[in-house]
Amino acid sequence: MAGTQPKTLVYLVDDDFSVRDSLSLLIESTGQAVRCFESADDFLNNFDPDQAGCLILDVRMPNMTGLELQEELARRDYAIPIIFISGHADVPDSSKAFRAGAVDYMEKPFDSEVLLKRMQEAIQKDLDTRVKLAEKRKLKKRLSTLTPREREVYILIVKGLSNKEVAKQLNISNRTIDVHRSKIMEKMEAEDLSELTVMAMH
Amino acid sequence: MAGTQPKTLVYLVDDDFSVRDSLSLLIESTGQAVRCFESADDFLNNFDPDQAGCLILDVRMPNMTGLELQEELARRDYAIPIIFISGHADVPDSSKAFRAGAVDYMEKPFDSEVLLKRMQEAIQKDLDTRVKLAEKRKLKKRLSTLTPREREVYILIVKGLSNKEVAKQLNISNRTIDVHRSKIMEKMEAEDLSELTVMAMH
DNA sequence: TCAGTATTAGGAATATATAACCATTTGATT
DNA sequence: AATCAAATGGTTATATATTCCTAATACTGA
Structure with missing residues (x-):
């Protein structure tokens, strides 16, 4: 081979x-x-x-x-x-x-x-x-596919904020956070919040 | 002093x-x-x-x-x-x-x-x-206040399972998991799932 | 100019989580 | 025997998250 x-x-x-x-x-x-x-x-x-x-x-x-x-x-x-x-x-x-x-x-x-x-x-x-x-490279690569705005939302989410709190923080509607969140989960290939949090720790 | x-x-x-x-x-x-x-x-x-x-x-x-x-x-x-x-x-x-x-x-x-x-x-x-x-000692101390059953639930929760999934896994009702979960969050002094996940990583 | 992406946002339906009440059973301690 | 903690489960209500549809605006690259 x-x-x-x-x-x-x-x-x-x-x-x-x-x-x-x-x-x-x-x-x-x-x-x-x-x-x-x-x-x-x-x-x-x-x-x-x-x-x-x-x-x-x-x-x-x-x-x-x-x-x-x-x-x-x-x-x-x-x-x-x-x-x-x-x-x-x-x-x-x-x-x-x-x-x-x-x-x-x-x-x-x-x-x-x-x-x-x-x-x-x-x-x-x-x-x-x-x-x-x-592992680190894989996560970094996934992170790099996030748009700047998604990255902002990502940081607040793994801090433990709810969608509502993130929306208030960024001064945009809840609905928009919903969209960002699902995109983030998809791009980071995370099944749930726990996985995302674990990823964020590296 | x-x-x-x-x-x-x-x-x-x-x-x-x-x-x-x-x-x-x-x-x-x-x-x-x-x-x-x-x-x-x-x-x-x-x-x-x-x-x-x-x-x-x-x-x-x-x-x-x-x-x-x-x-x-x-x-x-x-x-x-x-x-x-x-x-x-x-x-x-x-x-x-x-x-x-x-x-x-x-x-x-x-x-x-x-x-x-x-x-x-x-x-x-x-x-x-x-x-x-x-930090580690603090977390260990909190962990030690969990009952054996709570510890089981704790492990499954930080693995990313939802209450429903935990209930199915342990073969008990959703309601019981709700109770365990809230006790766990209280005893571990965690505000949200992210905090709990972070704690579990140490 | 056209196509695509990013960012924004609404509505509606569904799933899940949280909180406040309740009650039963079991086992250990006093 | 009385009491307490642990584990179990139910109902109801509210909050939050997820997924499905929709679409406007702005910017970027072909």
């Missing part, structure tokens, strides 16, 4: 070939697909933003470091969970990574079991994030 | 007197109240769980370490934001602290400005958490 992707993909970025080789073998032994990159730029030019998974990232690399790549991804609003691997103890780097949302920051050599556990955690985190993001 | 507390309080736990002395001076210079403890046990025996603020915590201490204190507080469901200060670079400790929710892990000597910034961030985080927690 065209466009078929593995369910999840682990990106592994490290300038050291032997690390890429051994880690990719380790990860693939669990049945998890991996794609290796030898530099941050290599990753930036070839990763697929729509692919769910996680990023295992070396801290020290020539040109762009792992932390710089983390910053760049944040600038692009690409929130893939990152597990840092570092050959040298560096508390400030670790703090920076974690404060920017890293899943973990592990020193080499590290326990393979722990890495695989973190990897699973990171992948699950990404899947959860993507589900929520998809 | 009896029971008056400073708005926020910074707990400072470090076995080194000179650190307690200089840091408490630094923090108090910003107008922020501080309370010092020379050990984790000293803190555990004397802190006030109802006091909003944050915890600045030394990692290495005799008896109970900072990380052990963090674990103990987690066991007690006491989620005060923690800023770790450490004299020795230790990436595994840093990772452990962050993964357990620490706000930061700073190496001595550190920039005073950064510490004060983190402190403000941590205090704000605690205030936010406490507001949300208070």
Whole structure:
């Protein structure tokens, strides 16, 4: 089938070939697909933003470091969970990574079991994030189909106002609110007020 | 006035007197109240769980370490934001602290400005958490006043079912649902269905 | 210019929710 | 035994929401 992707993909970025080789073998032994990159730029030019998974990232690399790549991804609003691997103890780097949302920051050599556990955690985190993001986008898309006036009415309705109160607030007739309301329910694909209220909370 | 507390309080736990002395001076210079403890046990025996603020915590201490204190507080469901200060670079400790929710892990000597910034961030985080927690408790308390049957009806109502549908589902008359519904709205202190729905989402 | 959409509004019929009365049954507490 | 809360149900009336019809005005894009 065209466009078929593995369910999840682990990106592994490290300038050291032997690390890429051994880690990719380790990860693939669990049945998890991996794609290796030898530099941050290599990753930036070839990763697929729509692919769910996680990023295992070396801290020290020539040109762009792992932390710089983390910053760049944040600038692009690409929130893939990152597990840092570092050959040298560096508390400030670790703090920076974690404060920017890293899943973990592990020193080499590290326990393979722990890495695989973190990897699973990171992948699950990404899947959860993507589900929520998809929901949000769907709602945003529906919201964008509302006319300006409908949006005004929408806001007042989910605040809990009755049609009558909305009519008074906007100084137009009840009948008009009825029309707006039914259009809103239709466009937002809501069955009832509860659904609409839940949508409005995101 | 009896029971008056400073708005926020910074707990400072470090076995080194000179650190307690200089840091408490630094923090108090910003107008922020501080309370010092020379050990984790000293803190555990004397802190006030109802006091909003944050915890600045030394990692290495005799008896109970900072990380052990963090674990103990987690066991007690006491989620005060923690800023770790450490004299020795230790990436595994840093990772452990962050993964357990620490706000930061700073190496001595550190920039005073950064510490004060983190402190403000941590205090704000605690205030936010406490507001949300208070909301949750309020709703939980109201929920606990519902009878079992009312709770059943409540769940179906916030799912978006109409009274009629709830009646059919529970196989009782519409009238009874009317009664339950009005009791529920009264007990939950909700003005309208929207409010009830919002409450149910927490 | 024509077609479509947005915003406005009325009437009428139906469905649903809310409030104010009522009463019965059951089970627990005093 | 008396009392109370919980759950049940009925009647009546009013308020509100939903759906069906209608149509005027204004603005926008083909």
